[in-house]
Amino acid sequence: MQETSLYPHVSVDCAIFGFDGEQLKILLITRTGESEEGRYSDMKLPGSVIYESENLDDAAYRVLYELTGIKNIYLQQFRSFGSPDRTKHPRDIVWLENAIHMKIGRIITVAYVALIKINQKLRGFADGYEAHWCNLSEIGQLAFDHNEVVEGALNYVRKKIEEDPTGMYELLPKKFTEAELRNLHEVIFGEKVDIRNFHKKFISLNYIIPLEEKQQNVAHRAARYYRFDKIIYNKSHR
Amino acid sequence: MQETSLYPHVSVDCAIFGFDGEQLKILLITRTGESEEGRYSDMKLPGSVIYESENLDDAAYRVLYELTGIKNIYLQQFRSFGSPDRTKHPRDIVWLENAIHMKIGRIITVAYVALIKINQKLRGFADGYEAHWCNLSEIGQLAFDHNEVVEGALNYVRKKIEEDPTGMYELLPKKFTEAELRNLHEVIFGEKVDIRNFHKKFISLNYIIPLEEKQQNVAHRAARYYRFDKIIYNKSHR
Structure with missing residues (x-):
């Protein structure tokens, strides 16, 4: 038998997606630190090591x-x-050792995901961290893996x-336009949707309820x- | 900040399902050890701690x-x-400390699953372990969680x-009877299937190909x- 891993660390990381009507967003934390090339600032997922007697969830x-x-959101593991290389970048090693105050071997991270509305107020309690909604298409190189x-x-x-399109409506505001739902499709699946076919499908969905209200103060035609009616959806999908 | 978890261990465990035509089976390892009540023997999933520089997969x-x-099978994580209580049974603690030769805090396990045909030869290389296909309905209390x-x-x-019924055919032999597929449905979903409705559905599936061959040496009518034709299935489900 090879030597077994004596002291791996275990962390959790959260991939929280949002949508602003046009872009798919991911919630990231700024990280600042010192590296051999000087002071840097980059981004990471909200995550940290688990406590000694804490469930993963x-x-x-x-x-x-x-x-x-x-x-008050639902996180899905x-x-x-657990690649042994996921914490090998020199910048990540230095940052981790400062954050955790000890030498780091490897870290296995248990990852969670959620789809939420982006109107929730962001507020960090841990020193020196700031949470931001970032455009998924522009995140660049994040920390670790x-x-x-x-x-x-x-x-x-x-x-x-x-499997179940109701997840889409977690990302949309309570009232949304057809164009917003179409944009959301496009950014999630990364491909253009045909406007006419989408419209046919859209108006055929009995669980999408038109409201009296229209957009206000927009340059184009309002x-x-x-709104999405979950009760009607569930009745027709059981 | 509370004290963080310094030394959790990380293991992998494999839940391998098989099917013998009648019962859903799970692959288990015998575990023997000494506890305060004397020598015991029980069962656990195939699993162990990860090595220091080893991917989870x-x-x-x-x-x-x-x-x-x-x-040569496909394991899906x-x-x-990671409940802190999952390794708290005295029997499990003693066994772990003997197996791993050190004091154990907690163990987070990354669990994998596979559906395989049970005709694969079983052969253990680690001392004192024996692998067995056990009836899922009769496994009783296993080690840990x-x-x-x-x-x-x-x-x-x-x-x-x-989502995708092709997984069923991973569990069945290459040639199978209608009754075997029906039994498999019943044991996976834990509910009786109506024989007549099942038959109607069964003969309507274009990817289930009747063979010339029939059962031999059976007491009932042969x-x-x-056989399951994956190519036809994929053509009609894309």
């Missing part, structure tokens, strides 16, 4: 709340990431939404608002 | 091979289990099969064999 909710102020975690989370979300 | 394949001789892991794996399998 409890840790995920705690860490998300501490770093972003977000609570979707995969653990967090690009891979985000990609895994997005694939998980795509599959979930293909679009109608709709 | 690699660890799962290695451990499964070492403990059961099974290789489905969830991590392995009953919970098995339950989670079964729920995962049910969802996967509802049933026809069928």
Whole structure:
């Protein structure tokens, strides 16, 4: 038998997606530190090591709340990431040792995902961290293997939404326009939707309820608002 | 900040399901040890702690091979289990400390699942372990939280099969009878299937191909064999 791993660390990381009507957003934390090339600032997912006697789910909710102020959402564990190389970047090693106050071997992270409305107020409690909604298409190189975690989370979300489209409406405001739902489709699946076919489908969905209200103060023609009726959806999908 | 978890251990566990034509089976390892009440023998999932520089997936394949001789199958990571209580049973603590040769805090396990044909030869390489196919309905109390892991794996399998029934045919022999497929439905979903409705559905599936061959040496009327045609299935489900 080879030598076994004596002291791996275990963390949780949260991939929280939002949508602003045009862009798919991911909630990230700024990280600042010193590296050999000087002071730097980059981004990471909200995450941290678990406490000694804490459930994984409890840790995920705690860490998300501490770093972003977000609570009362549903976090779904979707995969653990445990490549021995995921914490090998010199910048990540230095940052971790400062954050955790000890030498780090490897860290296995248990990753969670959620789809939420972006109007929740962000507020961090941990010193020196700031939470931001970032455009998913512009995140660049994140800390550790967090690009891979985000990609895994997005694939998980795509599959979930293909099975059950109600996940889409977690991301939309309570009242939304047809164009917003179409944009959301496009940014989640990364491909253009045919406007005419989408419209045919859209008006055929009995659980999308048109409202009297229309957009206000817009340059283009004001679009109608709709809402998603979960009760009607559930009745026709059981 | 509370004290963080310094030394959790990380393991992998594999929930491997099989089917013998009548019963859903799970692959378990015998565990023997000494407890305060004397020598005991019970069962656990194939699993062990990961090595220091080993991917989670690699660890799962290695451990499964070492403990059961099974290789060349597809293991799907489905969830991590990390309750602080999952390794608190005195019997489990003593056993772990003997197996790992050190004091144990807590163990987070990354769980994998697979559906395989039960005709694979079982052969363990690790001393004192024996792998057995056990009837899922009769497994009783397993070590650690392995009953919970098995339950989670079964729920995962049910969802996967509802999305894509091809998983069923991973469990069946290459040629199978209608009754075997019906039994498999019943044991996976834990409910009786109406024979007549099932038959109607069964003969309507274009990807189930009747063979010329029938059962031999059976007391009842010999049933026809069928095979699953993955190419036809994929053509009609894209």
